[in-house]
Amino acid sequence: MKISIVAGGPEHLIPDLKPYDLSSDHIWIGVDRGTLFLLRNDIFPLYAFGDFDSVSDDERRSIMNSSIKVNQYRSEKDSTDMEIALEWALKQNPEQILIFGATGGRLDHELMNIQLLFKSRNNHADVRIKDTRNEISLHLPGCYEIEQDHRYSYISFLAQSEEVTGITLEGFKYPLDQAKLQAGSSLCVSNELVNKSGTYSFDSGIILMVKSRD
Known part of the structure; x- marks a missing residue:
């Protein structure tokens, strides 16, 4: 099983996802605004995680009314949306986890997303952060x-x-x-x-x- 997580980073840095959407055992996860990016690119995530404070009311309703299994959290919490999503993905024991939309925006979020790779140290999954110019792994x-x-x-x-x-x-x-x-x-x-x-x-x-x- 492979899991791809798409967050709400700058969309021009997210590569074409269609080449990754070929496997029947591939699970897509949207993180906050990344969920909308997936839907707009005709990729339907199985799960979505986030407080969804970066989307409009209409966009939130669109997500909630879809068939996506939405895990919504309060904005005031001790973990970022990405951390929650990655921890869930690691618990599924996949062969690989790819993370998109995690770089190029706010620097604190980008650095934290890279540090989240440390969570994969005791897991056998191949975890990588990818954008249009980089691939990062620990x-x-x-x-x-x-x-x-x-x-x-x-x-x-x-x-x-x-x-x-x-x-x-x-x-x-x-x-x-x-x-x-x-x-x-x-x-x-x-x-x-x-x-x-x-x-x-x-x-x-x-x-x-x-x-x-x-």
């Missing part, structure tokens, strides 16, 4: 294979712990062998694959991988 120690993707020219690795040890990059323009990456260091920013595939590995710490294009 990784724990191990060895990973990565393939060239024409959509993303650059690959960056950012330390999300005080330090990352034993980082090794093979098949990259700027390889590394058992290096140490400190939090706040730009050592692994804007790298590129020189082969069709490569590997990255590290012994300890947490890494945020950002695949991007200009």
